[in-house]
Amino acid sequence: MCGIVGIFDTTGQREISDSLLSRMNQTQVHRGPDEQGIHIEPGVGLGHRRLSIIDLASGQQPLFNEDHSVVVTYNGEIYNFPELSSELKSKGHLFRTHSDTEVIVHAWEEWGESCVEHFRGMFAFAVWDRNQETLFLARDRLGIKPLFYAQLDDGFFIFGSELKSLKVDPRLGREIDPAAVEEYFTFGYIPEPRTIYRKVHKLSPGHSLTLRKGQITAAPKQYWDVSFKPHAAMTEQDAGNELIERLREAVDIRMIAEVPLGAFLSGGVDSSAVVGLMAGLSEKPVNTCSISFGDPKFNESAYAEKVARRFSTDHRVEQVDPDDFDLIDNLADLYDEPYADSSALPTYRVCQLAKQQVTVVLSGDGGDENLAGYRRYRWHTYEERMRAMLPPAIRQPLFGTLGRLYPKADWAPRVFRAKSTFESMARDTLQGYMHSVSILSNQMRDQLFSDKLKRELQGYQAIEVFRRHAGQAPTDHTLSLVQYLDLKTYLVGDILTKVDRASMAHSLEVRVPLLDHHLVDWISGLPPEMKLRGSEGKYLFKKALEPMLPHDILYRKKMGFAVPLASWFRGPLRDKVRNSLLSDEMLGSGLFNERYLHTLVDHHQSGIRDYSASIWTLLMFHSFLKKEMAQQVAA
Structure with a gap:
């Protein structure tokens, strides 16, 4: 991976500070320790920190086209670059390198803003076209790679891979956004496109942003969304076979690297499937790593070792101290804005372990959102069936009263913790799902926030994030809708953010085959009952993996990275x-x-x-x- 930064004068050709751009670039040295590059011309400055993965000898950035009129700074991997390179060469474009980076400048020349529609991979990049006086930014479809930006009051536009690079600029307003505080204490992260600061935004997944000289403001433009378009009828066996073949192909194209490559192996379904497919595609033993916990309630290392033995991987495991809380004070440096997923601690450690062996790893992230693996999906569909049985005029006051009267029982098994279920049943679909994923409930946030903050919020609540996404969702199916919401919020705001910052802190690149956009879109079109059947999440995936993985790997209770x-x-x-x-x-x-x-x-x-x-x-x-x-x- 890499880090990118830039400064653009939207009003003209004012001088760009070399010192400022260099300091912005240097904040991200962890993202790219191998090389750095700066390009400055009147009104534009681009910076890059490189972690060398492909074309080690000649892939330096910023990188130009033949006449130096187009330049790119880029973070990511475009896996179909060999095919795109051949296509662009056939159209007369001349290449000086064998890197995926050069594909971007020629794709921009050939297709303009629609170039992003040709890329298959994870990316965040900025292209400056001098002839058109245009700066074009884009982020990959699922938001695997981050991109922050801000329009300054003096007409300058700044951007970077991490928020810390923008904070170097003394002109940046750092006023805290009250709505971001509300969203943070609801979700535990700040969903796109908002950040903790009023003046700074994240470019949302599947969006691009075009700025032109003399155009002070510009709105992001969406170029992709998951479709949830149903497939033609197919048997369960055919669907399972195709799912595995599509995943195998997604794994295969992510194994291209000129540096040591491996995989995270937790012993769960998703990472085990990725490792199994890698083993079948590799002539050498796959490098795998996992961490173990002293507490058996949280320890999956035995399952990881079982998978490692099955596929003869070169496996490393390291036990994490159950009181490994020394990192807590470092998290603010990693994430730059409030971020509350405590599994960031063990994720940091597993990235640290992986870097001792490899530079690139494949992970199983994305399987739960795509294939309905979270237990909350099961509870939500159950609650939705109950909601459908009673009209709101009866359901809301009945369950609202029960929710108020029933005692809170955090200590009890889930089946006896009816208070939360009653409270959820009194709400509509979106409010009910919000209640199930919230860190602090509406009532708790109302008690936590000061009167001053509540006045500034002017009634705003984080449910508006769900309403905004639901308003453009291509599906209204009970299960598919909440999967869509998670793809837009939890996956990018929590999971991918956690992995990006933790891995980049160790200059480690993480690739996620289960988030290949072709695969994601195809999975979205599967019948929901193939994803969640009864109480079994990832139903089709598990059935299709039965010839590859042991029963106790596929059907054991999900654990995850828990912290005491x-x-x-x-x-x-x-x-x-x-x-x-x-x-x-x-x-x-x-x-x-x-x-x-x-x-x-x-x-x-x-x-x-x-x-x-x-x-x-x-x-x-x-x-x-x-x-x-x-x-x-x-x-």
């Missing part, structure tokens, strides 16, 4: 939690109700309630605030 937050916050991190949540930064921010912060800490640490998820979310917000204030003082 509840015990941390009552034990070794007890004082840190209290000092952070009740710190001058938090209380002085004007965002929070001090009394409720005390309630969360006191009730959790006394064992009255488990508020570990809420506390972690607040702890990560404090880390952001503390770093933000320190930077402002230093400036």
Whole structure:
């Protein structure tokens, strides 16, 4: 992978500061430690940090076309570049390298803005066309690679792979966006296109942005969306066979590299399938790695080792200290804005382990969203069936009352935790699903936020994120709709963000075959009952993998990267939690109700309630605030 940055004068040809552009570029040295490049001309500056993967000798960036009128800075991999290169050569374009980067400049020359429709891969790039006085930015269809941008008050436009590169520019307004705070404490991340700052945006997946000299503002344009278009009728066996063949092809094209390559292996269905297919495509043993936990409730390493033995991989496993919380203070540096998925800690460690052996890894990310693997999908479809049985006029007051009266029972098995189900049943489809995925509920956020913040929000709630996406969803099927919502929010805002920052912190490239856009779109067209059948998620995928993987790998209970937050916050991190949540930064921010912060800490640490998820979310917000204030003082 790489890091890109840029400065563009939308008003004319003012001088670009070489010093500023270089400092922006240097903030992302971890994304590209091998080489750096800067290109400056009147009104435009582009920077690049390179992690060399393909065409090690001649793939330096920024990279130009033949007459130097078009230049690109690019982060990612375009897997169909050999075919595109041949096609473009047949149209008269001359290539000086064997890199996928050069394909972009010639594709721009040939097809203009529609060039992105020809690319198959993960990417974020910027093309400057001097003849057309046009800057063109694009992000891949699923949002695997990040891209941040801001329009400054003086007419300059800046962009970068990470938010930290934009924060170098002293002209950037860093006023916190109240709506971003509301969304963060709902989701645990800030969904695209918003960031924590009012003035900074993320370019959404499947979008491009075109800026021209003299055009002060421009709106992103969507060039792709998953279709959920049903396929012609096919048997379950035919569908399963085609699914595996399509995944095999997606894995195959992601194994091209001129550096050591391997795979993450958790012992779950998705990573095991990817490793199995890699083993069948490779003449050498596949390099695999996983981490183990001391607590058997969270430890999947035995399953990973079983898969490793089955496919004779060169497997490495490392045990993570159950109290591996030393990284907490580093997360604000990694993510630049509040981010509250605690599995970022073990993800960081598995990336650290992988880098000792390889430079590129394949992962199984994306399988749960595509193939309905999350347990919440099962609960949502069950609740939707119940909603359909009662009209809203009866259902809402009945279940609303039950939800208020039923006691909270976090400690009990899920079947006895009816309060959350009752509360969800009183809501409509989108509100019900929002209730199931929220870190802090509407009621908790209302108690947490200060009166000042609530006035600034003017009634805005994070449910509007779901409503916006649902309004353009190509499906209204119960299951498909929430899968679509997750593809637009959770996958890109949480999962892909986590993996990108954790891997790039170690200069490690992660490729995700289950998020090949051809595969994603094809899977979307499968009948929902082939994805979730009864209580079995990933039904078709698991059936199709039975000849490849053992039964206990395919049908065991999903575990994932869990972190023992509840015990941390009552034990070794007890004082840190209290000092952070009740710190001058938090209380002085004007965002929070001090009394409720005390309630969360006191009730959790006394064992009255488990508020570990809420506390972690607040702890990560404090880390952001503390770093933000320190930077402002230093400036």
